[in-house]
Amino acid sequence: MTEQIYDCIIIGAGPGGLQAAIYLGRYNRNVLLIDRGGGRTQHAKHIENFLTQKAISGKEIIETGIEQAKSFNVKIEHGLVTKVLKSEFFEVYVGDKQYLSKFVIVSSGVYDNLPPIERLHKFLGTGFFTCIDCDGYRTTNKKLVIIGNSIKTVHLAIAMKEMFTKDITIILYADKVPDEYKEELKEESIPLIIGRPVKITGEEKMEAVELKGEQRIECEVIMSHFGYKLNDGFLSELNIKRDSNGFKFIVNHNYESSLSGLYIVGPLNQGNDQAVIAAGEGAVAAIDIKKRLLER
Template identity: 25%
Template sequence: MIYDTIIIGRGPAGISCGVYLKRFNLNPLIIAYDNGALKDAHFIDNYYGVSHLSGNDLALSGIRQAKELGVSMVDAEVISIEMLDHFYVKTTSGDYEAKTLFLAMGKKRNTLKIKSANLFDGHGVSYCAICDGFFFKNKKIGLAGAGPFMESEYNVLKNFSKDITIFTEGEETKINANIVKDKIKELKGDSNLKAVVAGDKEYLLDGLFIALGTQSGMSLAYHMGLALDDKGYIIVDSNMQTNIAHIYAGGDVVGGLLQVSKAVSDGAIAALKIKEDLASMSK
C-alpha cells in the first residue's frame, strides 16, 4: 500500500495534520515511537479551551481523536527514508511507502552527555553517515550508539572503512564488530577530533559518528538533504513545505513559537497544501 502521506511524529503538529488529511478523505499514516515533547509538560494552561490539563493527557486526547477518525498509526522508530519515485520509510516494524511526507518529530538531537560533546561538531564529529562517510574513506572511524539507528549508520560506514569501533555506551548490540561498552568520557583533539576516551582507555580516531537512541528531526533532515537554518531548524515556506518537493515539516522541528497552538496550526496548514499537492499528482 502506498499512503497519501506518512506523518512522522504524533505530537500536536503530526496529529493535527493527520486529522485534517483524514477529513479530506485522504489516507495518512502516522509513525511514532512516543507521544512527543508534549507528554512531558506538567500542566497546560495557555491553550484554547484547556485548563490545568497535563501535557500527557492532552497528547492522549489528540491521539484518541485521530484514531476515532480512522487515522492509521504505527508504533515504531524510523530508521531511514529513501526518495525514489515516491518515499520509502524503513522502520523497526517494517517498511512503508507514501507520496508525501510530513515531518513533525521535534528537533531534539541525541548527543554525548559530556562537556566536550559538541566541541568537534563538523571537525571530526558527524551526525550523518550518508552525508559525511565518504570523507573518512579508509580512516579510523568511531560510531556511538547501540540500536537500529546505529545499525543503519554502520551499514553505511562499512562501505568506506574496515576500521570501525562501535561505542555502545554500556548497551548491547547485535553487530559483530570492534565493540567498546565503556561509556565515552571525553573527546580530544586540536582543531579536529583526534581521540575518544572511553573507560580508562584512549582510542585514536579520525572521525566519530553519533547515532545514539532514535533518529531525531535534525538527523533525518541531514540525511535527506533538507535545508536548515543556522540554529538547526528545518527551513519551510508559508505552506510548511521544505526545499524538497512533497516533503513538509511542522512543530518544534521548524522552530518559531514552540507552543501547542503553533504546532496545531503548522499541521493544519501543511495538510491543506498536501491536499493540493496530491491533487496535482493525479492530473
C-alpha cells in the same frame, strides 16, 4: 500483491503530527502516523495557554488527539523511524520495514539539553522548567534560580525579572562573564554565581539547589537554559536546506521544506516552540497536501 502507497506518512504524534492527521483523516485520505512514544509534550504536565483548555496535561492532549485521529481512520503504528529516502515515492523506514508515501510530514519535535543534576526529573514540568513561553508565568512572585551556560541566560534573567519575579539568582556554567553583563546584572540586582548545580532538594516542593563545593541556594522554581537538539537523525540522507547556523530547517509558508513533498512542522523549523503553534502548522501543511493530492 501491490505494495500500499499512502497519501501521507506523518512522523511523530505530538500536537503538530496529530493535528495534521486529523485534517487528512477528515479528507478521507490514506494516512499512516508513526510514533515512537514519549515525546516532549508528554513532559508538559500543566498546559494553560491552549485555547479552550484552562489547564490540561500534554499527555491528555496526545491521548485525546490519538483517539480523534483514529476515529477518522488514520492508521497509527508504534515505531522508531530510522531513515527517509526519496525516489518516485518517499520511502520511510522503521528498521527493515519500508513504507511508501506520496507526501511526508515530519513532526518529530526536539529534546531538551538538560544539565546533569540529581533529582531534576522529579521536578521536571512542576518546578524545573525550560521555556519562558510555556512556564514563565508559573514562576510569578516565586524564588527563582536560573541556570545556563551562555550570555543568552543573562538576557533571560532580565526578561524574567521584568515579567514574573524580582527574586532571581542566576547560576552560570561559563568560566568568564564579560564585564558589561556583570554590570547589567548588578544594576538589576540579580546575584550572579559561577558554579555547577549538582542536586535539587525538597520533597513535595522544591527547597534548594546544591552546588559543587557545598554551596546551597534556596529556591522554589528553576528555569534552565541550555537549548535543545532536533529529532532529525532519520533525515540525514536527504538534502534539505537549513538556516545559516545549519540548525533549523527552512520551510515555506505552507511548512514545505526545500525537498518537494516533505513538510516540517513544530520546533524543527524556525518558528516558535509551542503546542498550539505546532498544531496550527500541522493544519496548514495538511490543507496544502490536500490541494497537492487533488492536483496529482
